[in-house]
Amino acid sequence: MTPVHAEAEKNIKNVTVSRYAFEIPGFRTAVAASGMRYKGRTDLALIVSDNPSGCTASGVFTRNCFCAAPVEVCREHLAGGRAKAVIANAGIANACTGEDGKMRSVQTARLVAKELGCEEDSVLVASTGVIGMQLPTGPIAEKVPELVASLTRSGWEDAARAIMTTDLVPKMASARVVVDGKTITVGGIAKGSGMIAPDMATLLVFVCTDASVSSEVLDHWTRAGAEDSFNSITVDGDTSTNDTLIVLAGGAAGNPTLTDIDGPSSVAFGEALGAVLRDLAIQVVMDGEGATKLIEIDVTGAKNRGDARTVALTVSNSPLVKTAFFGQDANWGRIVAAAGRAGVDLQPENVTLYFEDLCVFRGGTPVLGQEVEERASEIFKQKDIRVRLDLGMGNGAFTAYTCDFSFDYVKINASYRS
């Protein structure tokens, strides 16, 4: 299947995000094929900062209680807020592997550190693939010298491909903004086939920037950006043992280090990082398992942002809503009913529902008529559908992205033997 969107540039909150090839001054990448599980394709990606002492680093990880060994290791290695490199492998997730598994992730970091001549704890590790299987470090050890020897500035797309599992397309995005007179670049790659799932569908995101940013500011915008991107998308509500988002800031742009979170330069940087993360997240939903449509669920008029988020994600995760989109059935009833069970205070007579700009529900009852039904039907044939649900209670708003639920979703996930 081809991705739902083919557009290469997108305007997100006033930032132009590109899906074309990019380079980030101060960072290089390399890929290799270890053969540990896949044949005839790359499965290792290395990202390295040119700074001898590494760069500012921040991370956001799965909240699943069953977190994988590489996630534990990353959390420990990020304690100081700095990193020199990231090594990622696809095929084996090194999750549910106990103490032995953790040792193998540490060993992977050690192999890279030795080759780069840096400290072991300045190397971050990430894995994706089947869970419950031990990570073979032999094939990694064999490839580390080759990886370090082949580092290049123009390898981001290759890196995006090396970390794919069930993904159908590589995902990359970049943006440029001027900060204190210097043009800075934010660019990154992601993998994840929409579902945020335990095996073969982990979400991995690596973003680098040449901006000079303090630890505190980088942590702030990484967390805020994750909230508005990867924490706002859903394919099936499931989360993975390995979900990892890492942001590295090297400083090659030469801007004065961003230290004031609320300052305009910090905000400009935050918008660029946020836009890149948002676009990568949308690419993940678009590549959702079995997805045929990208659906934006805009909730407005909630009492607060938390309520808006709860309603948006409840609607986004409803199998009934998602199958209706797949069936191109403009079923307003399933959307309002999902909102109604979200567990937030809600008055039916205040609720208004729109498909694009077409009002289909208002004052507790549907807006009826053949013209409305025909227009709604047309809208549901689109590949890209915006649903707006106004709760009429306040100013809380939240936008979630989801995809439809198709036969292919069941087929892919049932490993159906036909």
Place this chain on the structure above:
Amino acid sequence: MTPVHAEAEKNIKNVTVSRYAFEIPGFRTAVAASGMRYKGRTDLALIVSDNPSGCTASGVFTRNCFCAAPVEVCREHLAGGRAKAVIANAGIANACTGEDGKMRSVQTARLVAKELGCEEDSVLVASTGVIGMQLPTGPIAEKVPELVASLTRSGWEDAARAIMTTDLVPKMASARVVVDGKTITVGGIAKGSGMIAPDMATLLVFVCTDASVSSEVLDHWTRAGAEDSFNSITVDGDTSTNDTLIVLAGGAAGNPTLTDIDGPSSVAFGEALGAVLRDLAIQVVMDGEGATKLIEIDVTGAKNRGDARTVALTVSNSPLVKTAFFGQDANWGRIVAAAGRAGVDLQPENVTLYFEDLCVFRGGTPVLGQEVEERASEIFKQKDIRVRLDLGMGNGAFTAYTCDFSFDYVKINASYRS
């Protein structure tokens, strides 16, 4: 598709529940075909207590903010804890219909009350079917005299059929227990095609007993029974605008009225009611849209019952878990990962997972080996699968029932036009 289970008797918590025909002394039922939406089938069911002044009545309703007109009317009419009759229709749900809709539900109650010679507020109403459409009271008015004239003691199966929408089989269950030297009967009918959904799949449950029970005791056991039955099942996590459970206690058995909730007679009655509700709930899951398997998710060892319930329902609602069951893929990873994201405190190394009596996960890692895999594979071919997840943290336990997620689920809910 035929139902997953065909057994006619089941032992639930020491109570024998039968799915054969039954009668409840003191209650009669009748059915009619109004033609309001379906052709060539019955769509109205009336249940009437023989007591001139009605009987003790209790109800549990949808918690969805968008509750339908008949639910609002029932809540008002049940304020006094008594009722004479219940009238239910299938085909039109009278939901999202505003003030006019509510008037039509009140009018339905009035038509029945007039014919029975009782107060309007002693008639309860229930509807299921499409939402957003006004209930035509003309066809009901025309049939009410016929309904009242044809009341019979042996009409429960006909009543179960009259309230079906997408259900494939009528659902009925009854049990008998001795209370203070008198044999009492609890029997009821249900409709609902597994999913608890806004259109065509509302859950309606009507249970009657000849026991003499105080309002307080009946409310207690109705709520407790609903919690362990209809609030413990899930097909897709969606709830309906019209979900209604009504329990009527007429007193024809002649037992001394049950007034002490904790007394042994009350407990014996509560167990019988609970068993009937649990069996009706299991029948609903078995008839789940597209379901090919009934899955019991037993969570034990949680810190408390609430945590156990959260984990059991998170696992039960996970599309990844449900598609794995459909694919007969003994995927322990999806089950532990769903438990891990449930939002309750959980230590992976304490968790143990069993498929039937086969341990597949212990101490944070899978139990590997060809024999385990082969046995797990065999278990996943069963129609009926018990999964037990012990969290190893305390004594909290909860059992949920769910079904698998199949191509047919998507087909039915996408209204797929092929």
